[in-house]
Amino acid sequence: xxxxxxxxxxYVQPPQHLKKELCDLDYLQDPPRILSNYLVxxxxxxxxxxxxxxxxxxxxxxxxxxxxxxxxxxIPDIHLxxxxxxxxxxxxxxxxxxxxxxxxxxxxxxxxxxxKWPKATITASLQCAGNRREGLxxxxxxxxxxxxxxxxxxxxxxxxxxxxxxxxxxxxxxDLHHEMIRNFHVSFEADDHVKEDACYGSSIPLRKAMDPxxxxxxxxxxxxxxxxxxxxxxxxxxxxxxxxxxxxxxxxKIIVQPQESTSFFQKLDYKxxxxxxxxxxxxxxxxLSPSLGEMNVQCVICTPMERExxxxxxxxxxxxxxxxxxxxxxxxxxxSTDGGKTWEAVDKLEQTPDKVSGxxxxxxxxxxxxxxxxxxxxLVARAYDSSGNMQPEFPIWNYRGVMNNSWFRVxxxxxxxxxxx
Amino acid sequence: xxxxxxxxxxYVQPPQHLKKELCDLDYLQDPPRILSNYLVxxxxxxxxxxxxxxxxxxxxxxxxxxxxxxxxxxIPDIHLxxxxxxxxxxxxxxxxxxxxxxxxxxxxxxxxxxxKWPKATITASLQCAGNRREGLxxxxxxxxxxxxxxxxxxxxxxxxxxxxxxxxxxxxxxDLHHEMIRNFHVSFEADDHVKEDACYGSSIPLRKAMDPxxxxxxxxxxxxxxxxxxxxxxxxxxxxxxxxxxxxxxxxKIIVQPQESTSFFQKLDYKxxxxxxxxxxxxxxxxLSPSLGEMNVQCVICTPMERExxxxxxxxxxxxxxxxxxxxxxxxxxxSTDGGKTWEAVDKLEQTPDKVSGxxxxxxxxxxxxxxxxxxxxLVARAYDSSGNMQPEFPIWNYRGVMNNSWFRVxxxxxxxxxxx
Numbered sequence: 001x002x003x004x005x006x007x008x009x010x011y012v013q014p015p016q017h018l019k020k021e022l023c024d025l026d027y028l029q030d031p032p033r034i035l036s037n038y039l040v041x042x043x044x045x046x047x048x049x050x051x052x053x054x055x056x057x058x059x060x061x062x063x064x065x066x067x068x069x070x071x072x073x074x075i076p077d078i079h080l081x082x083x084x085x086x087x088x089x090x091x092x093x094x095x096x097x098x099x100x101x102x103x104x105x106x107x108x109x110x111x112x113x114x115x116k117w118p119k120a121t122i123t124a125s126l127q128c129a130g131n132r133r134e135g136l137x138x139x140x141x142x143x144x145x146x147x148x149x150x151x152x153x154x155x156x157x158x159x160x161x162x163x164x165x166x167x168x169x170x171x172x173x174x175d176l177h178h179e180m181i182r183n184f185h186v187s188f189e190a191d192d193h194v195k196e197d198a199c200y201g202s203s204i205p206l207r208k209a210m211d212p213x214x215x216x217x218x219x220x221x222x223x224x225x226x227x228x229x230x231x232x233x234x235x236x237x238x239x240x241x242x243x244x245x246x247x248x249x250x251x252x253k254i255i256v257q258p259q260e261s262t263s264f265f266q267k268l269d270y271k272x273x274x275x276x277x278x279x280x281x282x283x284x285x286x287x288l289s290p291s292l293g294e295m296n297v298q299c300v301i302c303t304p305m306e307r308e309x310x311x312x313x314x315x316x317x318x319x320x321x322x323x324x325x326x327x328x329x330x331x332x333x334x335x336s337t338d339g340g341k342t343w344e345a346v347d348k349l350e351q352t353p354d355k356v357s358g359x360x361x362x363x364x365x366x367x368x369x370x371x372x373x374x375x376x377x378x379l380v381a382r383a384y385d386s387s388g389n390m391q392p393e394f395p396i397w398n399y400r401g402v403m404n405n406s407w408f409r410v411x412x413x414x415x416x417x418x419x420x421x
Numbered sequence: 422x423x424x425x426x427x428x429x430x431x432y433v434q435p436p437q438h439l440k441k442e443l444c445d446l447d448y449l450q451d452p453p454r455i456l457s458n459y460l461v462x463x464x465x466x467x468x469x470x471x472x473x474x475x476x477x478x479x480x481x482x483x484x485x486x487x488x489x490x491x492x493x494x495x496i497p498d499i500h501l502x503x504x505x506x507x508x509x510x511x512x513x514x515x516x517x518x519x520x521x522x523x524x525x526x527x528x529x530x531x532x533x534x535x536x537k538w539p540k541a542t543i544t545a546s547l548q549c550a551g552n553r554r555e556g557l558x559x560x561x562x563x564x565x566x567x568x569x570x571x572x573x574x575x576x577x578x579x580x581x582x583x584x585x586x587x588x589x590x591x592x593x594x595x596d597l598h599h600e601m602i603r604n605f606h607v608s609f610e611a612d613d614h615v616k617e618d619a620c621y622g623s624s625i626p627l628r629k630a631m632d633p634x635x636x637x638x639x640x641x642x643x644x645x646x647x648x649x650x651x652x653x654x655x656x657x658x659x660x661x662x663x664x665x666x667x668x669x670x671x672x673x674k675i676i677v678q679p680q681e682s683t684s685f686f687q688k689l690d691y692k693x694x695x696x697x698x699x700x701x702x703x704x705x706x707x708x709l710s711p712s713l714g715e716m717n718v719q720c721v722i723c724t725p726m727e728r729e730x731x732x733x734x735x736x737x738x739x740x741x742x743x744x745x746x747x748x749x750x751x752x753x754x755x756x757s758t759d760g761g762k763t764w765e766a767v768d769k770l771e772q773t774p775d776k777v778s779g780x781x782x783x784x785x786x787x788x789x790x791x792x793x794x795x796x797x798x799x800l801v802a803r804a805y806d807s808s809g810n811m812q813p814e815f816p817i818w819n820y821r822g823v824m825n826n827s828w829f830r831v832x833x834x835x836x837x838x839x840x841x842x
Contacts, residue, residue, distance in 0.1 A: 175633075176633040176634055176778070177633055177777050177778060181779075182774075182777070182778070182779035183779070207634070207779060211634060212596075212597040212598055213597055213628070213632060213634075272752070272753075272805060272809055274753065274755065274764070274766060275755070275763075275764050276763070276764065276765065276766075288766075289752075289753070290750075290752050290807065292809060293807060293808070294749075294807065294808035294809070295808065295809065296808050296809040296810045296811070297810060325808045325809070326747070326749075326808055328715075328747075329711075331693070331710075331711050332693075332695065332710070334695065334696070342696075342697070343695070343696050343697060344697065345695060345697075345709075353603075356598050356603070357597070357598060357603070358602075358603035358604070358628060384693060386711065386714060386715065387714070387715035387716065387717050387746045387747055387810075388693055388713060388715070388716065388717040388746070388823075388824040388826075389717045389718065389808075389810045390717070390812075390813050390817055390826070391811075391813070392811050392812070392813055392814060393813060393814050393815065394814065396811055402809075403809040405809075405811070
């Protein structure tokens with residue numbers, strides 16, 4: 001690592017990640033996990049979602065060891081005292097000779113991150129864009145981990161606001177009408193190794209990072225404790241209201257630049273490809289589809305589950321979550337016990353806005369008591385958000401299997417005769 | 422009008438509107454209109470939408486005499502030089518004795534409005550929340566004007582930013598994290614008479630008004646000319662990204678207050694009532710449903726129209742618009758020529774972001790050439806917005822018939838045999 005000094009700033013050159021061969025990705029250092037909490041889809045990289053009843057019964061704030069785990073490679077073994085976050089600014093895509101413009105870097109250590117700016121605390125749900133991919137896989141073959149509906153969790157995150165750091169370290173203007181805010185992006189890179197690229201990377205519009213109502217933070221705490229390694233230790237981005245893929249873990253580089261991240265995970269993944277794109281023609285389709293940012297409106301029944309066996313005599317309590325992207329609120333959740341023919345309001349719907357910005361970054365939890373229930377019909381749940389957005393009745397297929405938010409259906413519930421209980 | 426002076430401010434008492442009897446609403450002063458441009462749903466109050474082919478062929482900026490007209494009463498005859506805008510602030514709902522808190526008023530004349538603050542220019546589409554109510558009326562009886570898909574138009578609006586005025590006249594804090602911004606509303610009242618209440622009124626969250634990315638302005642110009650009487654002369658609010666009902670015309674009062682507007686149009690109208698609410702039980706349902714703000718994702722085919730007769734030999738060009746609320750962009754429009762079984766991308770999709778904030782307040786216009794067309798099947802169009810929100814496949818009925826954004830379908834097109842042309 002080359003370091004040089006001038007009169008006013010410390011300019012640095014950050015380390016470069018080189019893409020590893022797949023066989024060189026070493027999972028031996030992965031942390032221990034409470035496997036019984038999860039439906040494990042893949043051990044290497046470790047991808048697991050909590051069982052839905054555990055998720056919903058854990059309450060508004062998901063305990064860290066219940067929170068879903070989404071990885072693209074081994075968990076890096078980073079030491080707090082050695083870790084540096086490199087902040088770069090690239091003023092233009094190309095210099096006057098047509099070469100890629102130089103990035104000017106500065107470095108922060110974790111002590112800087114933890115002490116130089118006010119600590120903000122944001123309660124925000126993260127949801128993988130592939131949550132409920134299973135529903136699209138049932139329509140037609142998709143690419144990706146076949147997630148059920150548990151790749152969402154809600155936690156309390158603490159750390160400095162990214163806007164404060166970008167203002168003071170990178171000199172990004174404060175004025176939301178500045179043309180840089182309108183046109184630039186903030187790119188994030190992880191200090192890790194993945195199979196798809198040199199490291200995990202992603203970007204968000206600079207406007208989202210600088211907006212006081214955007215609530216983007218660099219979190220070093222989750223649920224009041226230092227981040228665990230599975231959740232990005234020692235530092236991760238939290239981009240509330242966006243798909244989880246933008247909340248980059250193991251954060252090592254932040255670059256303010258005129259274009260989106262060129263990472264695999266920004267350009268060749270996490271997009272709603274059109275329905276005429278599949279494995280045969282996907283290569284030519286990526287550039288035509290915009291990258292995902294904000295989440296869409298979502299609603300899931302967590303309990304009872306498909307094919308669950310329940311006592312005959314007892315009323316059942318249907319419980320679930322709902323969420324909308326971009327800080328929008330959930331305005332209503334409706335439940336049908338007859339496959340979607342008729343609807344009723346849920347009994348309880350609770351969602352807490354951010355105590356400073358007032359934005360709805362955390363999920364809404366809901367429940368409804370159903371005293372009598374005909375098991376031959378289907379439970380269906382749907383939500384409306386504060387923009388009047390509704391959900392499609394049936395899955396709208398896309399090859400990457402992302403953003404499935406069709407009405408959530410639970411069927412094949414069995415009620416045991418009373419004598420068996 | 423009582424005026425009193427103290428050392429620092431001019432406090433005023435604004436005129437009070439009294440509710441008129443329906444028979445006393447006088448439409449004789451309504452301005453002349455080019456009726457041939459419109460499908461007129463009602464003459465008194467004047468409610469009319471442009472014919473869809475005219476709307477779409479007028480291009481990105483809708484000419485003022487093609488723009489849809491939505492009124493709740495006679496057009497007031499206001500004189501620029503006499504008009505005052507009263508700005509009030511109410512610090513709490515109740516005073517310490519439990520009485521409604523006093524509102525402190527200040528007055529601006531139109532010269533103040535037009536000269537004291539920078540003039541902003543915003544291109545924004547307004548869409549009535551009842552656009553496409555016809556589609557819900559076909560499901561079950563609804564209340565309201567049975568609008569087709571033409572109650573949307575796009576214009577260039579100019580005037581001061583509301584945030585600048587509220588800062589300097591009402592002392593509203595600049596800091597978007599201030600608790601007042603999080604909790605208060607801005608209520609607007611028109612200098613008019615309507616049948617439902619003392620005047621037309623509405624409100625928006627104070628956060629939307631103060632957000633530099635919210636782009637709320639007080640417009641005295643439309644398409645580079647003074648507002649016409651039908652569009653709110655001499656002054657109206659423009660709340661981009663929100664349902665048209667919040668862009669109050671003939672603006673007379675602006676009140677910063679701790680609660681939503683208590684106007685009929687905020688509390689007893691413009692809400693997505695649940696599907697179990699109809700004429701028989703609506704009275705108890707209003708308070709349980711939140712007021713509408715941002716629009717949802719919408720997509721309409723303007724030409725060809727239902728039951729249109731087209732030449733046999735020629736390829737047809739399908740044209741339409743799409744829009745999302747809250748400044749979100751339209752990411753894709755898809756067209757089906759077989760009733761929704763298969764989809765293709767449109768050939769052209771153009772949407773212009775705001776040149777200062779970068780937000781997408783203006784509609785997207787799209788078109789697609791369809792060389793061969795089986796008239797026995799249905800044209801269907803649908804859009805995705807930048808939050809991955811999609812549209813429901815079929816109308817989701819609500820009693821007030823608002824926010825219908827189901828897939829847009831055109832059928833019963835007839836192609837004349839070539840010899841007839």
